[in-house]
Amino acid sequence: MNNTKVSTLFLAALALPLLSACEESRGTEAARAEGGYATGTVVDTRGKPIAGAKVLLDNSVFYASYIHGSTGDDGRYRIRVQPGAWRAHATFTKQYNGRTYTLELHPDAIDSFDQDGAVRNFTWQLEGRGPVNDYSYYGGFIQLSAAVGFYEDFNDVELVLTPDGPLIDGSPGKQLRLRLKDHYWRDYYQVEDIPIGRYTVTATIETDGQPRPLRIQDWHEEGEFVPAFQLDFLPESSGSPGAKASIVIGD
Incomplete structure (x- = not known):
């Protein structure tokens, strides 16, 4: 290798840290607070x-x-x-x-x-806990309840939410299979932090090791108990942040 090539490579090696420092400095300046x-x-x-x-x-x-x-x-x-x-x-x-x-x-x-x-x-986040405490989150809330005469243990119930069209941000979403004490279904009657979208909902219960379909109802719509229904989150009242839905589980 001749001396010219060696010198060029040496100078380039010296320049890289300087360029990196300049880039970092420009990034810091861009994020610097403006007084007042x-x-x-x-x-x-x-x-x-x-x-x-x-x-x-x-x-x-x-x-x-x-x-x-x-x-x-x-x-x-x-x-x-x-x-x-x-x-x-x-x-x-x-x-x-x-x-x-x-x-x-x-x-x-x-x-x-x-x-x-x-x-x-x-x-904008479709889901995730807020930074202040574990009680705030960016997804929607689903209130669960049991129909009159339904005494089965929710620990044996699985809810399936299948996106029906794009989510609120235009993304395709994914099917959610929910069991009690998982990431979303944290408490007995509360499902939290579901990405806001339109879903087809079904429910099954495990009996003798086999899943058995359940009938469910959209409490806000007050319709009949059916094997599946379209769930839409409702905006919180008075323009407050958030969205809610409600599912009644029956047999």
């Missing part, structure tokens, strides 16, 4: 910007003290911060199958900030 402002971006499940998302700065000291803002077409927001301690929250509304849902967005940080400003970015 809360800034950030809001994106959907595919990483695309969400326009019109509502960003709320909640004062963590004084009750019912808020500053409101919203995102532009590029998914970015910029809100002037007053003196105090603030936490950022974000929601947006989504039309799906003729209903309007208010959905809470996941923050990249939950610590409070002051008038020096902060960067808080938000992402």
Whole structure:
């Protein structure tokens, strides 16, 4: 190898760490807080910007003290911060199958900030526990109940939710087979954090080692008990974030 090639390779090797440091510096500058402002971006499940998302700065000291803002077409927001301690929250509304849902967005940080400003970015998640406590989640809630005269043990019941069309974010979803004490069916009468969508629901019970079909009812529709029905999540009332459904299990 001649001296020119050796020198070129040597200089290139030296340049790589410098380029990497420059890239890291530019990334840090892009995420640096702007004094006096809360800034950030809001994106959907595919990483695309969400326009019109509502960003709320909640004062963590004084009750019912808020500053409101919203995102532009590029998914970015910029809100002037007053003196105090603030936490950022974000929601947006989504039309799906003729209903309007208010959905809470996941923050990249939950610590409070002051008038020096902060960067808080938000992402739409179909499911997952919220960062503050284990009681909040981004999916839908299903209330379960037993029909009059149904005394079987729910430990032997399996619910199957099969997507009927795309989920609320346009993704295809997947079939969910739910048993008591699994990821979604955590408590006897509560199924939590189901990705919001339209599902065909069926139920079976294991008897003598064999599954036996059950009849079920959509409590909100007050229809007949049937082997299967189409389940639609209903938006929470008064524009609150969340969605709910209800299944009555019978024999």
